Amino acid sequence: MAEQREKLLQVKNLKKYFNVSRHDVLKAVDGVTFDVYKGETLGLVGESGCGKSTTGRTIIRLYDPTEGEVIFDDQDVGGKLNHSDKKKLSKRMQMIFQDPYASLNPRMMVKDIIAEGLDIHHLAKSPKERMERVYEMLETVGLNREHANRYPHEFSGGQRQRIGIARALAVDPDFIIADEPISALDVSIQAQVVNLLQELQEKQGLTYLFIAHDLSMVKHISDRVGVMYLGNMAELATSDEVYEHPLHPYTQSLLSAIPVADPKIERSRERIILEGDVPSPIDPPSGCRFRTRCPFAMDVCAKVRPKWHEVEEGHWVACHLHDEEMKTEKA
Amino acid sequence: MNHLLEIKDLNVIFHIFGADVQAVRGISLQLNKGETLAIVGESGSGKSVTSKAVMGLIPNPPGEIATGEILFEGRDLVKYSKKQMQKVRGKEISMIFQDPMTALNPTMKIGKQIMEGLIKHQSLSKHDAKKRAIELLQLVGIPNPEKRVDEYPHQFSGGMRQRVVIAIALACNPKILIADEPTTALDVTIQAQILDLMRDLQEKTGTAIILITHDLGVVANLAQRVAVMYGGKIVETGTLDEIFYNPKHPYTWGLLSSMPKLHAKTDKLLAIPGTPPDLSNPPKGCPFAPRCPHAMKVCTEHMPAYTELSATQKAACWLLDERAPKVDPPTTIGVGGES
Numbered sequence: 001m002a003e004q005r006e007k008l009l010q011v012k013n014l015k016k017y018f019n020v021s022r023h024d025v026l027k028a029v030d031g032v033t034f035d036v037y038k039g040e041t042l043g044l045v046g047e048s049g050c051g052k053s054t055t056g057r058t059i060i061r062l063y064d065p066t067e068g069e070v071i072f073d074d075q076d077v078g079g080k081l082n083h084s085d086k087k088k089l090s091k092r093m094q095m096i097f098q099d100p101y102a103s104l105n106p107r108m109m110v111k112d113i114i115a116e117g118l119d120i121h122h123l124a125k126s127p128k129e130r131m132e133r134v135y136e137m138l139e140t141v142g143l144n145r146e147h148a149n150r151y152p153h154e155f156s157g158g159q160r161q162r163i164g165i166a167r168a169l170a171v172d173p174d175f176i177i178a179d180e181p182i183s184a185l186d187v188s189i190q191a192q193v194v195n196l197l198q199e200l201q202e203k204q205g206l207t208y209l210f211i212a213h214d215l216s217m218v219k220h221i222s223d224r225v226g227v228m229y230l231g232n233m234a235e236l237a238t239s240d241e242v243y244e245h246p247l248h249p250y251t252q253s254l255l256s257a258i259p260v261a262d263p264k265i266e267r268s269r270e271r272i273i274l275e276g277d278v279p280s281p282i283d284p285p286s287g288c289r290f291r292t293r294c295p296f297a298m299d300v301c302a303k304v305r306p307k308w309h310e311v312e313e314g315h316w317v318a319c320h321l322h323d324e325e326m327k328t329e330k331a
Numbered sequence: 332m333n334h335l336l337e338i339k340d341l342n343v344i345f346h347i348f349g350a351d352v353q354a355v356r357g358i359s360l361q362l363n364k365g366e367t368l369a370i371v372g373e374s375g376s377g378k379s380v381t382s383k384a385v386m387g388l389i390p391n392p393p394g395e396i397a398t399g400e401i402l403f404e405g406r407d408l409v410k411y412s413k414k415q416m417q418k419v420r421g422k423e424i425s426m427i428f429q430d431p432m433t434a435l436n437p438t439m440k441i442g443k444q445i446m447e448g449l450i451k452h453q454s455l456s457k458h459d460a461k462k463r464a465i466e467l468l469q470l471v472g473i474p475n476p477e478k479r480v481d482e483y484p485h486q487f488s489g490g491m492r493q494r495v496v497i498a499i500a501l502a503c504n505p506k507i508l509i510a511d512e513p514t515t516a517l518d519v520t521i522q523a524q525i526l527d528l529m530r531d532l533q534e535k536t537g538t539a540i541i542l543i544t545h546d547l548g549v550v551a552n553l554a555q556r557v558a559v560m561y562g563g564k565i566v567e568t569g570t571l572d573e574i575f576y577n578p579k580h581p582y583t584w585g586l587l588s589s590m591p592k593l594h595a596k597t598d599k600l601l602a603i604p605g606t607p608p609d610l611s612n613p614p615k616g617c618p619f620a621p622r623c624p625h626a627m628k629v630c631t632e633h634m635p636a637y638t639e640l641s642a643t644q645k646a647a648c649w650l651l652d653e654r655a656p657k658v659d660p661p662t663t664i665g666v667g668g669e670s
Contacts, residue, residue, distance in 0.1 A: 047518035156606050186373040187545055191589035191602035198599070213518070216548075220591030220600065243593065257523035259548030261590055263571045266551045273527060274520045277488045 008175060008207050009036040009059070014068035014078070016051075016058045024282045028054040030231035031068070033308055034316075036175075041201065041208040043222030043239065045215055045254075049278055050228040052211045056177045059209070060095050061086060072175070091121050094168035098180035100160035104152040110163055111148040114138070117171040137166040141196060158189035165196065169204075177209045182217065194221055215258050219243055224314075227251045230289040231281055233308065237315040247317045250290045288320065296321060333405075335539055336362040336385070336507060341399035343380050343389060350611035354380040356563035357399070362507065367533065367540040369554035371547065371586070375607055377563040378543045382509045385541070386426055387416040403507075422452040425500040429512040431492035435484040441495050442480035448502045467498040470535075472528060490521035494528065504536060511543045526552050547590060551575065556643070559583050562608045562618025564634075569644030578664060579638075579646040582619045588663045601661055617649065625650055625658045 016029040029051040036042045044052040058065050061081065070078030077089050094117075097103035104113055111134045115124070124130035135145045141162040152160055161181060168176055178197065182190040198221065200206060212218050218225055219239050226236040227250065235248040246252045253272040260266055274293045279285055285292050291301040298320060306318045343355040355377040362368050370378045383389050385401055387408060401408040408419065428434040436444060445467055446460040455463065461480065468476035471494040484492055493513065500508055513529070514522040530553060533540060542554055550557060550571070557574040559567045559582065567580040578584055585603040605622040608614050614621065620630035630649050638651040650658050 047520060158606065186607075187547075188373060188585060188589050188603040189606070191600040192604070195600055195602050215519070216591045216593045219593060254519060255593075257519045258593060259522070259526065259546070259552040260593055261547035261551050261575070261587065262592075262594070263551045263575050265594065266548075271523060271527075273523050277490055277521065278518075 005037040005040075007035045008038045008073060009209075010069070010071040011035070011055075011059065012069040012071070014055065014058060014070060015066045016054050016063055017066045020282060026282050027231050027284065028281060029058065030284075031308075032228070032231075032233045034226055034233060034236055036207060036209060038174075039201075039205050039207055040223040041210050041221055043218035043225040044209065044211045044228060045213060045218050045225060046228035047213065047254075047278060049230070049281060051231040051281075052228050053179050055228070056095070056179050056209060056211050060093050060177055061089065062095075087121070091117075091171050092173050093175045093177070094171065094173040096161075096164050096168050096176060096178040096181045099184050100157050100164055101184070103164055104160055106152050108151075109148070110138075110150055110152065110155075113152070113163060114148075114166050114170050117167065121171055123171060133170060137170050140169065140200070141166045142192075156189075157185050158192060161185060161193050162196065165193075165200075169200065173206070175207045175209070177211070179211045180213070181210075183212065183214065190217070197221065215254065216260075227254065230278060230284055232289050232318060233316070234290065234319070235315075235317045241315055247311065247315070247322050248290075248319045249294050249296050249321070253295075288318075334361040334402075335364045335404065336360075337400075337402040338381070338385070339400040339402065341381065341384060341401065342397040343377070343384055344395050344397045346393045346395070347611075352611045353563055353613055354394075354610060355384065356610075356613065358560070358563075358565045360558060360565070360568075362539055362541060364506075365533070365537045365539055366556060367542055367554045369542040369544060369550040369557045370560055371544060371550055371557060372560035373545060373607055375610065376560040377610075378560050379511055381560075382426070382511055382541060382543055385507075386420055386424060386509060387411065387413075388420075388426075418452075421448045421500075421505070422503045423505055424507040424509065425503070425505040426509040426511065427493075427496050427500045427513050430516050431489055431496050432516070434496050435492060437484050440481050440483055441487070445480075445495070445499050445502055448499065452503045463502070464498075467502055468495070470501070470532070471495070471498045472524075473498075489517055490524060493517060493521075493525055497525075497528065497532070501532065501536065501538070505538060507541065508538045509541045509543070512545070513542070514549060515544070515546070522549075529553065547575075547587065559586065562613065563610055564618060564647065566619065566648070567644075567646040569640070569646075573641065573644040576664075577644075578660065579640055579644070579651060580619075580648045581623045581625055581650070581658075583646075584660045584664055585622075588661050592663075601663070617647070627655070 012033050013031050014029055015031055018026045018028055020026045032055060046052045057063050059070055065078050069076060114134050114137050115130050118124045118130055118133060124133055134148055138147055143162055182193050210221055222239045225239045225242045227234045229250050235251045246255055253274050256272045276293055279292055287303050288301040288306050291297040300320050306320045308318045310316050311322050338360040340357050340359055341355055342357055345352040345354055372378045384396055396409055442464045445464040449455045449460040449463055465476045465480050473479055473494055514525050554571055556570055558565050561582050567583050588601040589603060603622050608618050616631045616633050617635055620626045635647045635649045637645045637647050639645050649655055
């Protein structure tokens, strides 16, 4: 099924390193490979510092990739881009940020925030058309026309996030990267924003890269889910597959660690509690990144970095436990 | 029955910007020995203010406990002077905060921060206090405590810092531990470690815990009783199972069904429309009425009284009045347990 679908974005061996001092390099993203199909939602989950946000920000070119390819609609956008290419890219790819208090300029009126993209890309031919588009966007995200002349501080967190969504949608993009769009919101408001994102996807055929640490919300919104750990992708599959048949020990422990809002399940559940903390990405463990906390770590895990391969159709994993070559070698 | 802590008709008001924000509006609560009570609600529902009132940490001005009693083992903490309160705080009632990054003093060795309370409340000598500090670090699962007791907070990771904060809170064997969003700032795998630790410590020490959180998963994991707050009021209280499987208040319904389920398929989340009320001008009737899908005329006019549903569960909703039409909760509620 997956084969017939059109790939909107292909990320191949993407790396993003930051120089943190003269001798140290922080490997925030260290070789991730995945595709995003047209019209789907791909969820990226992982703990803080796993590189999920960096991946998103590198794809949209807020950071320049250290290595690797980003192919967006058959065009390589991972290499050097001049100003006009970047501009073209930003018309088709937009981002929704985590903190609705920090991502809106407090000195700009809502109408100017939403129309900023229109102005940059010269999408509105007249001031009237510009305002029409702003009103349209406000109504799309469930706000009123009257809100156009107000400032961000006059809105609640959920409403601000709606403004952020309206800004992203104004230029009519194909692909939206949502970086923790609901983490800063209250539970009842989270559901409102998630429902809005889903409605917009249905109506406008948008493709999402949904980055979050809340696994239950990611499962709810995503078609496929990628699990990241310390700059690497550990596992990627359809969301049902990831939650029902997780293969990677990290995915398994991550899933068992989430407290479920159901006392009966909580009482009967057996947890895999991971020891220790995530190692520093400046000096990550050799071989498999997860081996220092993995309950199944073998000798080979310290020596060889596990291959990122497809074990079943559409189910990718990087773990020696599921590597056919390793298994035969052992036998 | 004698409760360890009993809050009676507590009202907390903040005088800000010429308005009176009524953050907590007449709540009553009981806490028994050794149990875990969870207070859940959204930001601004008054759950943190309630806990700060118990700790005597309401800044005055602008805050003020207008009326009400907080009875701790029969003594009213509201009437306590600052000096008297200092003897309670940290010794008999202690608190752990949300953000372990800011709860610790960055310029003090963590051993010294743990010893502070021990020296002050238990009059231990420096030497004994340090020994106890090392014991406490061991208790909360910090490896190598003899060495780490002389380290500074920045040398610890987030999860380890939260363990230190818990060690400080438990230093004087308090009777009540107030945990204000203890795991919100932590990653899931670290959160699981801390929740495990808290349950373990409660079994060992018998401390009663007031858990303040918005995460119903954490509640299901740790609590025995639940109080749901909205708009400065407690709208429903009950045992864990009553709240999760047989809730009666529409806000509790909304809260439960706006969360996606990890173990079941949900097509669309049932969002609660609108936003929480402005407590500088609180609604006359039920605070949830403007967002409630079942609101009637009476709801906006009069605050409903509590209806006792069982010995442990009560809710404040006009739907529970005998004259009200019968409304069924959303179908997603009450289907507990996994197949």
